[in-house]
Amino acid sequence: MTEKKRETWDFGRFIKTLDYFEIIPFWSCIQNFFKGKSQDNKKETNGSKQMGVILVAGATGGVGKRVVQKLVNRGYQVRCLVRNLNKARSILGDDVDLAIADITKPETLTYGVAGNIQAVICCTAVRVQPVEGDTSKRDKYYQGVKFYQPEIVGDTPENVEYRGVKNLVTAAGQYLSPSNDRILFDFTNPSTEIQVQNIWGVLDDVVMGGVSESNIRLIENTASFTGNVSTANSGGFASVRTKNFSPAFDLSGYQGIDLRLKGDGKRYKFLLRADTKWDGTAYSFSFNTVPNIWTTIRIPFSEMIPVFRAKTLNDYPPIDKTQISSFQLMLSKFEYDGQLNPQFSPGSFNLQIESIKAYGSNLPQFVLVSSAGVTRPGRPGINLDEQPPAVKLNDQLGGILTWKLKGEDSLRESGIPYTIIRPCALTEEAGGQELIFDQGDNITGKVPREDIAEICVQALEQPEARNVTFEVKQSGNTTSNVDWKDLFSGLQPDSRE
Numbered sequence: 001m002t003e004k005k006r007e008t009w010d011f012g013r014f015i016k017t018l019d020y021f022e023i024i025p026f027w028s029c030i031q032n033f034f035k036g037k038s039q040d041n042k043k044e045t046n047g048s049k050q051m052g053v054i055l056v057a058g059a060t061g062g063v064g065k066r067v068v069q070k071l072v073n074r075g076y077q078v079r080c081l082v083r084n085l086n087k088a089r090s091i092l093g094d095d096v097d098l099a100i101a102d103i104t105k106p107e108t109l110t111y112g113v114a115g116n117i118q119a120v121i122c123c124t125a126v127r128v129q130p131v132e133g134d135t136s137k138r139d140k141y142y143q144g145v146k147f148y149q150p151e152i153v154g155d156t157p158e159n160v161e162y163r164g165v166k167n168l169v170t171a172a173g174q175y176l177s178p179s180n181d182r183i184l185f186d187f188t189n190p191s192t193e194i195q196v197q198n199i200w201g202v203l204d205d206v207v208m209g210g211v212s213e214s215n216i217r218l219i220e221n222t223a224s225f226t227g228n229v230s231t232a233n234s235g236g237f238a239s240v241r242t243k244n245f246s247p248a249f250d251l252s253g254y255q256g257i258d259l260r261l262k263g264d265g266k267r268y269k270f271l272l273r274a275d276t277k278w279d280g281t282a283y284s285f286s287f288n289t290v291p292n293i294w295t296t297i298r299i300p301f302s303e304m305i306p307v308f309r310a311k312t313l314n315d316y317p318p319i320d321k322t323q324i325s326s327f328q329l330m331l332s333k334f335e336y337d338g339q340l341n342p343q344f345s346p347g348s349f350n351l352q353i354e355s356i357k358a359y360g361s362n363l364p365q366f367v368l369v370s371s372a373g374v375t376r377p378g379r380p381g382i383n384l385d386e387q388p389p390a391v392k393l394n395d396q397l398g399g400i401l402t403w404k405l406k407g408e409d410s411l412r413e414s415g416i417p418y419t420i421i422r423p424c425a426l427t428e429e430a431g432g433q434e435l436i437f438d439q440g441d442n443i444t445g446k447v448p449r450e451d452i453a454e455i456c457v458q459a460l461e462q463p464e465a466r467n468v469t470f471e472v473k474q475s476g477n478t479t480s481n482v483d484w485k486d487l488f489s490g491l492q493p494d495s496r497e
Contacts, residue, residue, distance in 0.1 A: 006233050
């Protein structure tokens with residue numbers, strides 16, 4: 001019997017593969033040393049940054065600037081709608097995209113509210129301050145302390161709290177919808193070439209002694225996964241995989257993945273991993289392609305199969321959608337458990353990918369900071385002596401709470417999934433106290449701007465925050481850990497009557 005001739009194995013490509021995915025830390029350290037790179041300065045690949053843009057209106061205000069900083073710290077892409085570019089840059093720094101716009105002038109929103117908008121956080125508000133000359137009470141006002149001689153400075157509550165909010169809701173409604181998808185990778189944008197080069201790497205059967213070769217490149221506004229797959233040396237697969245993301249993608253508010261692609265008639269696999277192990281468990285989904293036809297492949301998370309090296313894992317838990325650490329596309333001669341891929345043939349292949357999206361969102365997409373007390377002016381049974389100044393002086397302040405409520409209503413009626421936050425008196429105090437969420441617009445108290453900013457960001461990540469309106473204040477008790485899911489779970493969605 002003649003022995004089957006083995007083809008020459010490329011040891012150099014094997015080492016390059018392990019180095020790219022940092023499987024040999026010691027080897028990477030040596031290379032970084034000779035290249036003059038420090039491990040301490042290495043930037044990790046951030047899952048949040050692959051998502052769409054978070055649009056912040058009112059970004060230079062007391063709550064807004066804190067929202068922006070929290071989003072940036074979490075790795076989100078942020079775009080701020082601002083009226084004064086120089087002032088905004090001095091307040092917000094250089095890590096955010098600034099768009100000159102005024103929500104009271106809808107024609108100015110065209111540029112800022114466009115493109116890959118994932119969500120909107122609106123912190124806009126009219127300026128209210130003690131009357132001219134009453135300077136002794138300015139600091140007290142900013143700390144949420146009651147006073148009785150306020151005045152509106154600048155534009156009117158009708159223009160800002162109602163018409164401005166409505167303008168922003170209308171503009172954002174073109175890009176946000178109840179079934180809003182979240183783009184994870186958009187290869188139609190030439191600027192994503194750096195993503196292809198620095199995030200996606202080749203992982204072929206060279207790691208097991210094979211000789212298949214592939215690559216991924218940005219060609220004509222698509223990511224082109226091409227190459228030659230060979231069964232020589234007991235090989236038979238080619239793939240591209242992302243580096244691990246840190247922090248990981250949190251896709252808990254979604255039902256699955258959509259791949260927009262054009263294939264060559266072969267059967268491929270799409271894999272996700274929920275841990276950072278190099279050779280750990282993956283969740284796989286096989287799909288067929290039609291030659292030269294653009295199709296959308298829908299991959300429900302519930303239908304992804306847990307596998308280890310193409311062997312199915314029985315009684316294994318579903319994928320942890322909060323910890324998606326890597327993505328992979330593969331062409332393999334094997335299906336699962338030793339069965340052959342029915343559409344496999346060795347040789348060249350070509351798969352073009354336009355985008356990878358998460359679909360089926362049940363997360364809020366528009367967060368509006370309003371105010372406690374908006375339903376109280378004129379409400380029967382209200383004792384004005386027990387109410388905050390804004391309720392007592394609603395008419396004197398241009399109907400500020402009345403117009404805020406109309407702004408809320410414009411969002412509720414839009415069909416955009418939302419969260420409406422009604423803070424009690426805002427202060428500059430540090431956060432760290434327990435928070436009380438309530439509904440019905442009855443509570444009074446105070447709450448730090450720092451806490452409201454955190455609630456805005458948390459709301460974007462909580463399915464329980466979808467289509468709810470609530471008031472919030474401090475409890476007075478110190479806490480080191482806030483259970484956000486528990487807080488939001490206690491809220492009832494707004495009535496759709």
